Amino acid sequence: MPNVTPFLWFDAPLEEPIAYYRSIFPDVRVHSESSGSAEFEIGGQRFMALNGGPAFTFNEAISFFIECEDQEEVDHYWERLTAGGGAESRCGWLKDRYGLSWQVIPKALIRYLGDPDREKAGRVRDAMLEMGKIEIAALDRAAEAP
Structure with missing residues (x-):
C-alpha cells in the first residue's frame, strides 16, 4: 500500500516553519532537513515540505x-x-x-x-x-x- 503524505510548499526557509510548529505541538519529529526540503511529523502525521518561493500559496x-x-x-x-x-x-x-x-x-x-x-x-x-x-x-x- 503506498503512503500518502501531504507536501507543503512554503515561501520561507524551512527551519522557520519547523521551529514554529515545534513551539506549538509537543510531538514534532524532524526526519530530514536541507536548505530547500524537509520531512517531519506532527502527531504521527508525516509531512514533506519545500521552500518553493512565492509562486503558490x-x-x-x-x-x-x-x-x-x-x-x-x-x-x-x-x-x-x-x-x-x-x-x-x-x-x-x-x-x-x-x-x-x-x-x-x-x-x-x-x-x-x-x-x-x-x-x-x-x-x-x-x-x-x-x-x-x-x-x-x-x-x-x-x-x-x-
Whole structure:
C-alpha cells in the first residue's frame, strides 16, 4: 500500500516553519532537513515540505483538523496558531502565520453535532456558527437550552 503524505510548499526557509510548529505541538519529529526540503511529523502525521518561493500559496480548500479534548487544549492551539500573523476565522477555523488553514475543534462539538436529539444538535450548530474560536461552555448552554 503506498503512503500518502501531504507536501507543503512554503515561501520561507524551512527551519522557520519547523521551529514554529515545534513551539506549538509537543510531538514534532524532524526526519530530514536541507536548505530547500524537509520531512517531519506532527502527531504521527508525516509531512514533506519545500521552500518553493512565492509562486503558490495555501488556501482554505485544504485544512488540518485538530481534535481537542477540552477548552484548555482548544485555547492552546488557537492562541499559538493565530499568534504572530495568523488570522482567526469562523466556526473553529483559522490560518497560521504561513497561511495554512487549521480547524481547532473540541470533541464535545463532534459529540453534540452527532446527538440523536436533532433539535439539540441544531441549537449547538447554530451556536457554533456564531463563534470564531469554539467555546465549549457556550456549546453546553446551547445543548441544555429548552
